[in-house]
């Protein structure tokens with residue numbers, strides 16, 4: 064029935080103020096207002112329709128993306144949207160496009176690595192989209208190993224130019240989004256050579272295409288790298304290939320905040336650390352963490368609403384069957400993901416704060432917190448994207464057969480999301496960067512000390528071990544500090560074990576390589592500790608709204624106890640908890656799931672997603688799933704004719720046993 068809310072009875076059960084939770088989720092009343100307004104604007108504009116993506120050919124899909132990007136820009140300009148509103152609009156349009164890289168990497172790279180003069184020249188053009196940029200770092204032969212890039216930038220003092228060149232096939236730029244068909248400019252990373260000496264990888268602004276007719280400039284070979292995973296999905300993006308054949312650019316197009324080349328051919332390194340060349344990646348990794356909560360919450364919203372609609376088994380005396388959300392197994396798979404979505408929201412907020420703090424310090428030439436920012440963004444990007452990709456797939460399974468339909472929205476969401484585990488740094492490679500993060504992570508101090516500090520860490524571990532032995536059922540249930548200490552003790556113990564094993568090797572590099580799988584596990588433990596500690600910190604703030612804080616307390620406990628249950632081997636083997644505690648944690652989880660159950664629908668309503676953004680029949684707000692699935696099936700292009708194309712050629716001869724003579 065049109066207009067009936069099939070989930071109203073679920074909404075009536077909720078025990079907290081959903082509107083207040085919407086503000087907590089958005090971050091502030093202002094952020095809620097912007098997000099709410101812009102999401103509705105996009106949802107109500109047919110120009111942003113997206114329900115036909117999976118049936119379009121690549122060419123149609125890409126042209127449609129170009130149209131939408133142009134239409135989005137027109138909307139932004141016509142409505143004079145602020146930078147914040149424009150970013151939200153691109154977010155809710157919900158289609159990977161060249162604009163992501165233009166706004167998300169090209170502009171930040173110029174801001175972070177360009178001199179004042181370079182920023183003044185290039186940023187106004189980029190802000191008005193009079194040039195469109197991409198971020199061309201990865202090559203066919205090297206992605207993770209940035210120092211292994213082969214493209215060269217050789218200074219020619221005679222002409223005051225750099226010559227950008229791809230000396231080998233493997234030096235071809237490969238993957239940059241927006242490069243394939245759209246970008247007019249690139250930040251290209253190349254090995255700098257001045258006076259025959261190499262100075263490592265630096266960024267250069269290179270024009271690729273004519274601003275008149277879009278043809279590639281002299282010496283540039285450029286194109287798309289081909290279809291990627293999934294129908295529709297990330298194929299709206301023109302990931303590209305690029306070769307330079309001795310392309311000349313003026314000297315002042317090397318990004319020169321970190322180091323400079325003078326017209327006499329002198330290479331000068333400023334006080335700024337070399338790692339700032341990697342600064343754009345730190346920025347984007349931080350935004351990827353915030354995005355993880357969006358993607359996971361979207362999948363969880365779909366799976367939760369559908370689980371309340373779907374019924375299987377358990378009918379008593381002809382009454383309705385059981386809603387699948389009432390099965391304990393469904394709850395134990397779904398509710399930890401709901402809790403993770405909230406946990407990632409808050410860690411994203413914290414990381415945003417951390418990044419803003421580092422940026423402010425960098426502007427004042429204080430580079431002291433850069434290593435920690437790098438370790439935290441790398442580790443948390445890895446943790447949250449892995450959990451989100453796995454979580455989306457779990458949500459698909461939680462929706463049974465219908466989750467496999469494109470109209471559930473979940474296959475496309477997974478296909479679009481899963482490369483987040485690879486881009487901006489492969490998740491394993493990034494976890495290996497967490498080696499500098501401290502064993503002494505607490506909620507005041509999340510950073511630094513170094514795995515080598517074995518003695519200090521061992522004594523820290525011992526004291527944590529003593530306090531964690533004081534655990535009992537009450538402390539697991541009521542005391543956040545007991546939980547936090549268990550996570551601290553586990554992370555500390557795992558780091559100490561790595562450090563002790565490392566000290567058995569004469570050559571640290573060899574030890575590091577040999578023990579890298581253990582180091583990765585220790586890094587995950589640290590990152591989980593940070594997420595738990597920041598969730599607890601969030602709860603220490605004032606949170607207005609009836610019952611809102613209580614719901615968040617429950618979710619925080621679920622997040623922590625679920626991890627404790629899942630990784631109980633680590634917790635038990637490090638002696639942080641006893642088998643009895645592990646069993647108590649499990650009992651407590653079941654009780655927490657029962658507390659979430661009546662609030663589950665309201666907790667996903669708090670994400671405030673429009674049906675347009677969700678893009679899922681199973682997740683639609685009114686829960687009117689079956690008529691919508693039935694209707695959508697008939698709209699499939701295959702159903703345009705009753706007898707399919709190909710009947711006379713392939714089906715009829717088969718039925719008439721003429722197949723051996725038919726020409727296939």
Ligand SMILES: CC/C=C\C/C=C\C/C=C\C/C=C/C(=O)SCCNC(=O)CCNC(=O)[C@H](O)C(C)(C)COP(=O)(O)OP(=O)(O)OC[C@H]1O[C@@H](n2cnc3c(N)ncnc32)[C@H](O)[C@@H]1OP(=O)(O)O
Nearest residue numbers: 163167200206207208209210338341345350437486487488
């Ligand atoms: C709003 C946002 C919108 C849009 C964008 C979002 C999504 C769009 C979708 C996709 C876009 C995708 C883009 C890309 O993928 S761009 C390419 C990204 N590439 C990578 O991430 C490569 C991964 N590799 C690396 O980051 C590094 O090379 C790696 C850290 C793995 C290398 O380590 P290594 O130690 O071998 O390197 P060195 O260069 O020798 O470094 C030595 C030293 O420096 C420290 N370090 C490394 N990276 C950083 C950094 N980023 N910041 C600060 N410090 C850094 C490193 O730890 C070493 O320290 P130390 O041990 O103390 O010497």
Ligand SMILES: Cc1cc2nc3c(=O)[nH]c(=O)nc-3n(C[C@H](O)[C@H](O)[C@H](O)COP(=O)(O)OP(=O)(O)OC[C@H]3O[C@@H](n4cnc5c(N)ncnc54)[C@H](O)[C@@H]3O)c2cc1C
Nearest residue numbers: 198199200201205206207238239240482485486487488491
């Ligand atoms: C959709 C998408 C969009 C992208 N967009 C861009 C873009 O806009 N600009 C750009 O420049 N790049 C882009 N990239 C490239 C991306 O950044 C790289 O693919 C990524 O950094 C991984 O590097 P790689 O491909 O070299 O993986 P590899 O390093 O070759 O990884 C292969 C395997 O080796 C393992 N491995 C590698 N090194 C180590 C190690 N030291 N220790 C242990 N294991 C290791 C990895 O864990 C992985 O399992 C994009 C990639 C994708 C998929």
